[in-house]
Amino acid sequence: MAEKKSYFDEPNDITVEDETITSEAQFDETTTSRTGAVVIRIVLAAVLFAVFAAVSWFSGSGVPVLLGLLAALVLFSCTHVVLEWERAVVLRFGKFHRVAGPGLVFMLPVVDSVTATVDMRMRSTAFKAEHVLTADLVPVDVDAVLFWTVWDAEKACSEVKNYVRLVYWVAQTTLRDVMGAVTIAQLSTRRTQIDKEVADILEQKTNEYGITVLSVEIRDIEVPDDLQEALSAEARAERESNARVMLAEVEKEVSEMFVEAAETYGNKDAALQLRAMSFVADSVKEKGGMVVIPSALSEAFEGLGKLGKL
Structure with missing residues (x-):
């Protein structure tokens, strides 16, 4: 009867550089212990043999002992324990019969065999x-x-x-x-x-x-390191180029604003003087202290005061 195997197992001549497949096989062998499953099968076979041995004891014949030994071997070979996350592929006369599990799986002796167990977890x-x-x-x-x-x-x-x-x-x-x-x-x-x-x-x-x-x-x-340096230089040059373009656009917008301001202040003396007063007020507010104003500028402020009274 074919012995059950796990499809985690890899051939000895594997040439894959990656170690994942090997680690999966090690996980199946070390973490997933099948000791309990084997013990259950042994216990079932032992119980069956004990029944036949008891019959032999009371009958005084050795035939039941031989029959019990044979029955225990058959029971051990036709029972399998499939873990919760596994499925067992059962063949009958070499042809696919069913997918069994999880739990205790019984098969017909000789004609059925578990050819593989498949882990269904991610x-x-x-x-x-x-x-x-x-x-x-x-x-x-x-x-x-x-x-x-x-x-x-x-x-x-x-x-x-x-x-x-x-x-x-x-x-x-x-x-x-x-x-x-x-x-x-x-x-x-x-x-x-x-x-x-x-x-x-x-x-x-x-x-x-x-x-x-x-x-x-x-x-x-x-x-590669040499290409990394080239790509970094290219990216740096592209960022600098984008920064220059943005700076040029900002300078263009600022120059247009200056032109508009010059036109406004050039046509209206009062607007220019009000702007000058605003600069002075902002300077005092931010830095504090005293601001020295030329006499010509103070006369302009006085003129603005007279305009405000009109």
């Missing part, structure tokens, strides 16, 4: 695209993380040999394709849209295998 897979050329031919290294889950254990096990590795490679190639269609400037300004675009493409490619892509998040974008 998973995170880190992946990267190295030396990708953007649309403006800038080489970048992009690190991202993919959040996904299996929604159909039958498809995940029967449609593809190793769905964990499939998700990794499809995510990597999709990220490279999307990065090649955007410029280096868009990578920083459209990161959220790029995340969604990669997730949508991955969903289309993996959904037929019973896998749902929840989201993709770009963690880091690395640019």
